[in-house]
Amino acid sequence: MDTDLARAWMLAVAESIEADRERLSRLDAEIGDGDHGTNMHRGFSAVREALDGVDSPSASTVLVKTGTTLISRVGGASGPLYGTVFRTVGKQLGAGDSDVAELAAALSAGRDDVCRLGSAQVGDKTMVDALSPAVDALTAADPAGGLGPATRAAAEAAEKGAESTIPLQARKGRASYLGERSAGHLDPGAASTALIFRALADVARG
16 A cells, blocks of 8 residues: 555545445434434545645555544544544554555554454444454455455455444444344444445555
């Protein structure tokens, strides 16, 4: 991943969140406050502004700036969680371009950090249910195949992971207050995480 791809990824996420913000908020209204789409749209709109016209020397800089912006601009728990992932990935990537294995390792570190921050694991009905299988798929991908096939596999895994949250009973966040009533609904955080990985696959495809 180079600077141009990282920037294109973040701009693609911003577009995807903007297009899907009403759906994300509807999903959140079923088991939460109903503002996930609005908050994510606010955050990635701020990311777009932060990256606009700024000469970022590396993918690392782009992703750290994205994470910092999300932490400061996204309301609720989402800001620190998503922001932590991007900040960690950016710091792990370093100054140079990165290959599939390096991106997978950086995302794995991001997953570890967000799991610690949110005290969440797969099966808790959170963004981790989409993030973790995406990271696993990227890690298992053939490095020789390049970012295109690897990120497609990650996006597909994230989407399947998001769908897997529907029958789950939430064990974290506001949705956990609903107990058994949280089952039968798609987790909005997992849904937005799937959008993030699909955006990566789209830009990596070229």
